[in-house]
Amino acid sequence: xxxxxxxxxxxxxxxxxxxxxxxxxxxxxxxxxxxxxxxxxxxxxxxxxxxxxxxxxxxxxxxxxxxxxxxxxxxxxxxxxxxxxxxxxxxxxxxxxxxxxxxxxxxxxxxxxxxxxxxxxxxxxxxxxxxxxxxxxxxxxxxxxxxxxxxxxxxxxxxxxxxxxxxxxxxxxxxxxxxxxxxxxxxxxxxxxxxxxxxxxxxxxxxxxxxxxxxxxxxxxxxxxxxxxxxxxxxxxxxxxxxxxxxxxxxxxxxxxxxxxxxxxxxxxxxxxxxxxxxxxxxxxxxxxxxxxxxxxxxxxxxxxxxxxxxxxxxxxxxxxxxxxxxxxxxxxxxxxxxxxxxxxxxxxxxxxxxxxxxxxxxxxxxxxxxxxxxxxxxxxxxxxxxxxxxxxxxxxxxxxxxxxxxxxxxxxxxxxxxxxxxxxxxxxxxxxxxxxxxxxxxxxxxxxxxxxxxxxxxxxxxxxxxxxxxxxxxxxxxxxxxxxxxxxxxxxxxxxxxxxxxxxxxxxxxxxxxxxxxxxxxxxxxxxxxxxxxxxxxxxxxxxxxxxxxxxxxxxxxxxxxxxxxxxxxxxxxxxxxxxxxxxxxxxxxxxxxxxxxxxxxxxxxxxxxxxxxxxxxxxxxxxxxxxxxxxxxxxxxxxx
Amino acid sequence: xxxxxxxxxxxxxxxxxxxxxxxxxxxxxxxxxxxxxxxxxxxxxxxxxxxxxxxxxxxxxxxxxxxxxxxxxxxxxxxxxxxxxxxxxxxxxxxxxxxxxxxxxxxxxxxxxxxxxxxxxxxxxxxxxxxxxxxxxxxxxxxxxxxxxxxxxxxxxxxxxxxxxxxx
Numbered sequence: 020x021x022x023x024x025x026x027x028x029x030x031x032x033x034x035x036x037x038x039x040x041x042x043x044x045x046x047x048x049x050x051x052x053x054x055x056x057x058x059x060x061x062x063x064x065x066x067x068x069x070x071x072x073x074x075x076x077x078x079x080x081x082x083x084x085x086x087x088x089x090x091x092x093x094x095x096x097x098x099x100x101x102x103x104x105x106x107x108x109x110x111x112x113x114x115x116x117x118x119x120x121x122x123x124x125x126x127x128x129x130x131x132x133x134x135x136x137x138x139x140x141x142x143x144x145x146x147x148x149x150x151x152x153x154x155x156x157x158x159x160x161x162x163x164x165x166x167x168x169x170x171x172x173x174x175x176x177x178x179x180x181x182x183x184x185x186x187x188x189x190x191x192x193x194x195x196x197x198x199x200x201x202x203x204x205x206x207x208x209x210x211x212x213x214x215x216x217x218x219x220x221x222x223x224x225x226x227x228x229x230x231x232x233x234x235x236x237x238x239x240x241x242x243x244x245x246x247x248x249x250x251x252x253x254x255x256x257x258x259x260x261x262x263x264x265x266x267x268x269x270x271x272x273x274x275x276x277x278x279x280x281x282x283x284x285x286x287x288x289x290x291x292x293x294x295x296x297x298x299x300x301x302x303x304x305x306x307x308x309x310x311x312x313x314x315x316x317x318x319x320x321x322x323x324x325x326x327x328x329x330x331x332x333x334x335x336x337x338x339x340x341x342x343x344x345x346x347x348x349x350x351x352x353x354x355x356x357x358x359x360x361x362x363x364x365x366x367x368x369x370x371x372x373x374x375x376x377x378x379x380x381x382x383x384x385x386x387x388x389x390x391x392x393x394x395x396x397x398x399x400x401x402x403x404x405x406x407x408x409x410x411x412x413x414x415x416x417x418x419x420x421x422x423x424x425x426x427x428x429x430x431x432x433x434x435x436x437x438x439x440x441x442x443x444x445x446x447x448x449x450x451x452x453x454x455x456x457x458x459x460x461x462x463x464x465x466x467x468x469x470x471x472x473x474x475x476x477x478x479x480x481x482x483x484x485x486x487x488x489x490x491x492x493x494x495x496x497x498x499x500x501x502x503x504x505x506x507x508x509x510x511x512x513x514x515x516x517x518x519x520x521x522x523x524x525x526x527x528x529x530x531x532x533x534x535x536x537x538x539x540x541x542x543x544x545x546x547x548x549x550x551x552x553x554x555x556x557x558x559x560x561x562x563x564x565x566x567x568x569x570x571x572x573x574x575x576x577x578x579x580x581x582x583x584x585x586x587x588x589x590x591x592x593x594x595x596x597x598x599x600x601x602x603x604x605x606x607x608x609x610x611x612x613x614x615x616x617x618x619x620x621x622x623x624x625x626x627x628x629x630x631x632x633x634x635x636x637x638x639x640x641x642x643x644x645x646x647x648x649x650x651x652x653x654x655x656x657x658x659x660x661x
Numbered sequence: 662x663x664x665x666x667x668x669x670x671x672x673x674x675x676x677x678x679x680x681x682x683x684x685x686x687x688x689x690x691x692x693x694x695x696x697x698x699x700x701x702x703x704x705x706x707x708x709x710x711x712x713x714x715x716x717x718x719x720x721x722x723x724x725x726x727x728x729x730x731x732x733x734x735x736x737x738x739x740x741x742x743x744x745x746x747x748x749x750x751x752x753x754x755x756x757x758x759x760x761x762x763x764x765x766x767x768x769x770x771x772x773x774x775x776x777x778x779x780x781x782x783x784x785x786x787x788x789x790x791x792x793x794x795x796x797x798x799x800x801x802x803x804x805x806x807x808x809x810x811x812x813x814x815x816x817x818x819x820x821x822x823x824x825x826x827x828x829x
Contacts, residue, residue, distance in 0.1 A: 029826065029827055030825050030826045030827065031824075031825040031826075032825075033825075036821065036825065071799055071802050072799060075798055075799045076796045077796060077797040077798065077799060077801065077802035078796060078797070079796060079797045093805075094805070094809060096802075097802050097803075097805040097806035097809060098806050098809055098810065099806075100799075100802045100803060100806050101802075101803055101806025101807050101809075101810055102806075104799075104803055104806075122817060125821065126817070126820060126821070126824075129820070129821060129824040129825055130824065132824075132825070132827075133824060133827055181813075184813070184816050184817060184820060187820040187824050188816060188819075188820055190824070191819075191820065191823055191824060199819065200819070200820075200823070203812070203815060203816040203819055203820070204816075206812040206813075206815075206816065207812070207813065207816050210809050210812065210813065250812075254805055254808075254809065255805075257797075530735070530736045531735050531736075550736075550738075550760070551736070
């Protein structure tokens with residue numbers, strides 16, 4: 020066992036473990052807050068969870084979002100449903116995820132300690148925190164940098180915890196003669212495979228670990244294989260049978276695959292490649308001779324877990340087989356952290372040994388330094404990583420959406436139809452889906468002539484103005500993001516308006532449509548789009564889309580329109596307004612005064628409206644009483660920075 | 662400006678809406694698309710299609726058919742859902758849903774059209790969906806969930822207790 024000095028440290032003290040856990044939890048809560056962001060995967064999963072808990076109708080197949088025809092994540096949904104049955108809503112689940120992430124850091128520190136001592140444990144704490152955090156705008160772990168891994172709730176957020184636990188158990192399995200660690204590792208790998216199908220590679224890795232020790236290797240292999248296969252299958256038998264059928268269809272090409280998204284990818288080839296690479300790598304376990312056995316078991320276990328999926332991603336990408344998003348392999352982040360920490364500790368230890376240690380008293384002093392390193396790392400975690408560094412795009416928190424729902428229903432007395440048409444926010448579809456999933460019973464509706472729209476705006480907390488309009492409410496916020504709720508009046512008629520798609524050839528097709536909540540079975544099919552809006556598959560041919568919305572003045576009020584530019588929100592222009600109004604030269608602001616039709620335009624694929632920001636729904640813009648829009652408009656710039 | 666939408670039949674065998682499939686257990690094979698295409702392009706709808714309407718796109722999903730008609734710049738759409746579900750109208754084997762907001766006259770026309778389309782779909786055009794469980798009970802899901810939690814908890818406890826002690 021080596022550390023800063025070549026001394027034997029038989030155990031990691033409980034109080035140090037407590038310090039590590041506490042510091043990690045503080046770090047995670049500072050970065051992630053106590054409420055998750057509004058994210059489309061979160062909303063989709065929550066719909067399934069509520070259908071299970073309220074309606075006794077629980078999906079047996081999981082989800083089938085990104086991979087062509089493949090269903091997975093049943094295990095993750097079962098965990099969510101168990102948490103929900105225990106009373107944990109989205110906010111409670113989010114905090115529970117941060118606790119799991121703290122445990123992941125503890126497991127990584129314990130693993131690093133076993134491999135290379137306390138200094139390595141200290142390094143691993145810092146490197147493993149958040150799994151993808153950027154500190155001072157520098158990515159520490161580039162496995163995923165989209166920010167959602169820390170702040171959203173969906174299946175991949177569980178992977179760092181599971182990967183860290185798997186690594187620790189595999190290290191123990193490499194060192195122990197018994198099979199307890201192997202059995203537990205197999206169970207963890209089975210859960211992982213049912214959280215995300217890409218984690219099936221973990222199953223192959225643990226088989227390689229089972230073979231790594233010469234003693235009773237085939238017995239260990241058999242036990243591991245049986246436990247993993249049985250547990251993985253029993254968690255979601257319907258999903259595995261469905262997926263095996265789909266794989267067979269894709270491989271023999273004889274049957275039409277059941278697809279819902281023409282842009283999703285085939286899974287058969289990348290999965291086969293992954294299994295082949297994993298098996299090949301695992302075979303090195305059999306060939307591990309005396310020289311290889313000098314490699315510490317912990318590092319060998321890390322290589323067995325980390326190398327196959329990395330190689331599969333690289334090779335699959337090079338061969339054009341698949342574009343695998345790095346976050347699917349979030350379970351490798353702790354592996355990186357431990358390996359990097361071990362290397363750093365070895366380098367530092369080498370320097371210390373050669374330059375600073377001369378006798379036993381020096382060694383005794385550096386053993387103290389080892390412990391202080393852990394405490395120092397804990398202090399670093401509590402102080403340095405902070406909110407707002409992961410993602411500068413303002414995003415609504417679920418807590419803000421819940422508050423907005425209560426305001427719409429209980430204060431404004433809106434019906435569901437009025438809420439569907441009235442709430443305007445940068446991520447309207449996700450917000451409306453979440454509201455519908457959790458809201459409960461709606462009143463009959465507020466009378467006409469009152470407040471008929473409300474802007475729900477996410478703002479970086481650091482950019483909140485000192486004073487807020489009396490009609491605007493600051494919703495529950497955390498150190499990173501706040502929500503502003505601004506009920507107001509609009510004369511725009513969202514009940515019936517015209518949507519036109521203008522193709523690059525000049526051909527224009529228009530349809531009358533209106534904001535109407537979809538029927539319940541359409542919700543089950545995730546039809547969050549508005550009929551009449553151009554399909555995303557038509558974007559390559561589309562020059563622009565136009566909305567022509569009738570406008571009628573509300574008595575005694577001046578309405579102001581403002582077209583924001585907010586990063587991943589599709590930004591547009593006001594093209595024409597009724598006579599008597601005022602339109603700004605840049606076509607981003609308009610004052611409306613007389614009845615008529617307002618024309619808006621958006622160009623998906625342009626700098627103002629990135630293609631990925633278009634979602635077959637009217638994009639977000641500000642419309643309402645002049646003083647409200649004038650107050651909110653400056654807060655809509657990306658990240659609050661001009 | 663074109664007066665009518667280009668006529669196209671998109672056959673998507675999509676993941677069926679679990680709720681509908683669980684209720685009806687009925688699925689549609691791709692051949693239904695051929696039947697629908699023939700009806701829309703032929704004289705079958707002559708007696709029920711309003712003169713100003715033109716046939717547009719149709720989609721065959723796993724358990725329903727969606728058909729659109731254009732009237733100038735207005736779109737009328739109706740869905741035929743296999744089996745008996747809550748809907749605007751019913752035939753012997755399908756239920757009819759008017760997809761877009763429509764006047765009473767337009768709604769009546771769409772329901773008549775749906776009836777003509779249904780009559781043309783043979784009995785063999787409706788299949789029982791693959792016999793596989795799509796939805797579990799709450800109890801089943803919670804047993805799985807709590808079982809996973811127990812396994813993970815055991816793994817954490819074992820890992821930390823054994824891991825913190827290093828035997829030289």
